[in-house]
Amino acid sequence: MAKLVEQAEDDGLVLRARTQADALGQLYELYYERIFRFCVHRLFDKEIAEDVASGVFLEVARGIHRFAGRTEQDFGNWVYAIAANQANAHIRKTLRRKKLLAEAAGSVRVSHSTDNAPEPDWPGLYAAILKLKPKHQTIVTLRFFENLPYEQIAQILNVKDATLRVTVHRILEKLRSYLQTVKDVEA
């Protein structure tokens, strides 16, 4: 038979949340902060992140009745997938890329390094991230800002673990290339 870890870990909370508001409320408490943080890291504007997070949980409320997952992890993967889609949709709608960049630049504080490493050029890095495909931007956020393991990101984005690792490698190469080009031009 197909391996289904989820069957062994059957979680009543998610099943109850399909029909019981208090169970859905508990899941909300578990995930609100994580999803909000993901939205902030994706959009770098707390107000917009609140709007997008609202959209995410309202979609959850509308769809949980027919959600077929059984475990908390299924639920988490589903919520992150909705959040990734909604954040991407927001970025697609935001035509003023400069506004995004300005917001991102102003919202980040860079801590000092103890090993004399060069200071990260955050606005430049974010500009480079914005040049990536939306899906790749999501991967950067989930992997490096949210520190989620590869396995979970693969499940959220419905890709294979190995494919994801290769994709991350390519994303970093692209970012390096973008940053190097900017550096060369400035020099």
Place this chain on the structure above:
Amino acid sequence: MFKNEADFEKLVSRLHVDAETNPAHRENLRRQMLSVFNKTGQQSQKRITPLGVFRRTIMRSPITKIAAAVAVIAAVLIGLHFAGNPFAASVTFAQVVQPILTARTVSLDILVGSQENKSVIHDEVMGSRIRRTVSNVQGPDIIIDLEQQKMLAIDHGKKTATYLGLSGLPDLKNYVELLRETITRLQNSANFNVENRGSEEIEGKTYIVFVASGDNDTVTVWADSKTALPVRIEQKTPNMLIACDNLQFDVAFDESLFSMEVPAGYVVQDAGGIDFSKSSESAFIETLRIWAEIIEDGQFPDSINLQDIVKIGLKFDQGLKRAGLTQQQQTEVATRWGQGLVFIRFFKGQGQWHYAGVGVKLGDAETPIFWYQPKDSDTWRVIYGDLHVEDVEEQNLPGPELSDRQSKILESSRQWEKQEFVGTEKDLWHVTAAGEIAAYSYMTLIKMPQDTNSMYIKLPYAGAVLESVTLNDEEIPFTQLIKNRYEIRLPLDKLDQSKMNLTCSWVVNMEALEKVDNGYRVKLQGLIPVTGFTFTTVLEEDCGLEFAAEYVKDPSVRSLDSFTRKDTAPPAMDLGACVLPIKKSD
């Protein structure tokens, strides 16, 4: 500049973004979310799926998911094992069927469903192996090895492969072998009747036609008049029409196309298996649950016949996507769904099973959806909409009204598929101050059948309610079958073939429409199959809405023609969707 992944991690870790949550937002959103949750639960009856969008997406994107393919192919395999039917013998008939008995390889199309709306299964048969494709399932190659009792779905594009076991069937046969066996058996029987219908000309070619009948089934064979080779075989049962078309014998196939080996470097998944010997009520209940919850978005299907199963692939795939399952879970769900079908296909109870789930929501504890009498039992098992089961005395079984409603629902689907009633339609919507749409569908009938005056219509929205029907300005009666399906009884004595103007007046709440960025998405749907369709909206003065400025320069304009289509061929009900560009008045 970072050097590697670890370096990039360090770099990002030095970036601090203020992600402190706002307790007020958190609390407000929680309240809002639970309110939506409660409302959605209570009003699930009114909830609609944007079918127009859904269908267009499907048309552009055929199934490539292995899970859906596994489900459909397995279902087809299960279904076709019951397709064996009586053939009768005569010298000429025997001559015609001879190639079926002796061919080493065969290529054929199996058509399931009515002529107008059929699914095509293409089989290439070599020994115990079948290479199969289904018209609405694209992507993976499917090879079925009847000897090894295994199925392989292989996607060379994505380099993935899935094995599904097909155990427990003592006598697995492909369709051609079934025909062979049936023919051989029946050639020795004198109880069947064969009628030579003489020749028939189709598209310039002449065929000899034989009709063999027995019990409730009829089998018709068309054979080439010159070669005597059969080119088409059609089987009719009370609920199903299966036809084999484009039969070719002893085709020189490339043997490698039938290989059950997966090339190196492919990701291989084991989808478990369907055990044909395990026929249980609980597995069937799980199938019903998956059907309602995942495939049909919360309600039971109109029917569970083979022809509907074959067409299910597209819905299955979309349902799996909606459910947010991983690929492995999708395959597992497809297998579980297929396993439960064994219960009805290999039915071991007394007499026949009965299904009446059309229009019933999952969770409805009051309405029976399926009942059957187990072997050696005095009572019946009745499955209800919440999937609980009760033992019921025969005199307490669901009344004939449920079966009657089910058969009318099926009849309505058939009528639309066969395009028995065809017309042109002009839809006029009045958006009222009460937030309702008062719609008028003006239809001119251009075709109607001779043998019935029952015309079935389907309003475009689940929450829409039919208020009146007039024929040539005279009101006529109608009855509701389920939700938005109605039966209209046309008064035979008042039908005037030169003047067949029918007006259906119906209402729907604005909330039923899907809100999009620039207005509302509207389903463009004829109430019956139509060859022409127009759609006009009128905003009533006090409705508080106006058309978006980019569509009408003058805000005082209150009427907009949004859609016109003429000469739709073949006639269709679903014509897609358009956006109604309205916004709140400033």
